[in-house]
Amino acid sequence: MAVTINGKEIAEDVVSKVKLSAAKLIEGTGITPGIAVVIVGEDPASQVYVASKGKKARECGFHSEQHTLPAETSEEDLVTLVEKLNADPLIHGILVQLPLPKHIDSGRIIQTISPDKDVDGFHFINVGKLGTGELDTAFVPCTPAGSMLLIDRVLGRDLSGLNAVVVGRSNIVGKPMFNLLLAHNATVTIAHSKTKDLAALCRTADILVAAVGRPQMIKADWVKPGATIIDVGINRIPAPERGEGKTRLVGDVDFADAATVAAAVTPVPGGVGPMTIAMLMANTLVAAYRSAGKTPPRF
Numbered sequence: 001m002a003v004t005i006n007g008k009e010i011a012e013d014v015v016s017k018v019k020l021s022a023a024k025l026i027e028g029t030g031i032t033p034g035i036a037v038v039i040v041g042e043d044p045a046s047q048v049y050v051a052s053k054g055k056k057a058r059e060c061g062f063h064s065e066q067h068t069l070p071a072e073t074s075e076e077d078l079v080t081l082v083e084k085l086n087a088d089p090l091i092h093g094i095l096v097q098l099p100l101p102k103h104i105d106s107g108r109i110i111q112t113i114s115p116d117k118d119v120d121g122f123h124f125i126n127v128g129k130l131g132t133g134e135l136d137t138a139f140v141p142c143t144p145a146g147s148m149l150l151i152d153r154v155l156g157r158d159l160s161g162l163n164a165v166v167v168g169r170s171n172i173v174g175k176p177m178f179n180l181l182l183a184h185n186a187t188v189t190i191a192h193s194k195t196k197d198l199a200a201l202c203r204t205a206d207i208l209v210a211a212v213g214r215p216q217m218i219k220a221d222w223v224k225p226g227a228t229i230i231d232v233g234i235n236r237i238p239a240p241e242r243g244e245g246k247t248r249l250v251g252d253v254d255f256a257d258a259a260t261v262a263a264a265v266t267p268v269p270g271g272v273g274p275m276t277i278a279m280l281m282a283n284t285l286v287a288a289y290r291s292a293g294k295t296p297p298r299f
């Protein structure tokens, strides 16, 4: 039976290190790491994410600002706000909560964020740095960065000789995950909806990362014995056993089934999810250290 990778505990470790390092920076330079989270509109899920990011930032000892704009905000007004935050010395990390309302070009907004404050790691400069292995100066998107840290805790930093398969090729999870695994010397294959015989491909993986958005798609017979599985998926499914109309969260991996074959698996919830917000704090801290001309801690 596989070991359950405790993302909650590892995320708490990361946050403790962020807190200590933030206190050190404040004491040594007088600079308090600052994060600005921008939200446009009233999407309830986005409101919850933004509130939890603000809470975590305050817990880390950061200066934290939330800018809540009405759904009808114009693209120009949002660009103006981002430019203002780019120039604000109290702010080291800027996060614009996605999705944005349809009339706003999210690509333009993301490219307006200064690459030095792009703690989500979506700016082309940071995407390019990750793609060329410039990890010391890049910002890496938080979910893949957190997933990589979980792999690191199970298998160590050097993945030489190991085969990794990433299922999903999105810009926010699959592709950066591919580049991170490659940077850590794994032999990486990226799969997607057009991949032939996905199950057979997954069975070659010593490290299997699922970022698909299909509830419990990956079963035990897709898993190589002894594999490490990182389940990025978050899917809500009906849970009539909990009462009428109730739901529960599951990943892209059938946890109980896959755990009979794998060596280590992340649960959903409690795996990758808590790592994402912890890595946002880590990226903001790193941004503040860099702006102060100091060497940031490694996570």
Ligand SMILES: NC(=O)c1ccc[n+]([C@@H]2O[C@H](COP(=O)([O-])OP(=O)(O)OC[C@H]3O[C@@H](n4cnc5c(N)ncnc54)[C@H](OP(=O)(O)O)[C@@H]3O)[C@@H](O)[C@H]2O)c1
Binding pocket: 143, 167, 168, 169, 170, 171, 172, 173, 174, 191, 192, 193, 194, 195, 198, 211, 212, 213, 214, 232, 233, 234, 235, 272, 273, 276
């Ligand atoms: N834990 C976290 O903090 C966190 C953060 C971000 C996302 N997530 C979750 O991670 C999952 C993926 O997110 P995302 O933003 O990367 O999703 P996305 O943009 O929808 O991408 C999904 C990827 O999965 C591929 N795919 C879809 N169906 C497939 C199938 N049947 N077989 C093989 N590949 C298939 C797609 O292939 P094509 O490219 O060919 O269409 C696409 O590349 C979602 O459940 C999301 O909620 C979690």
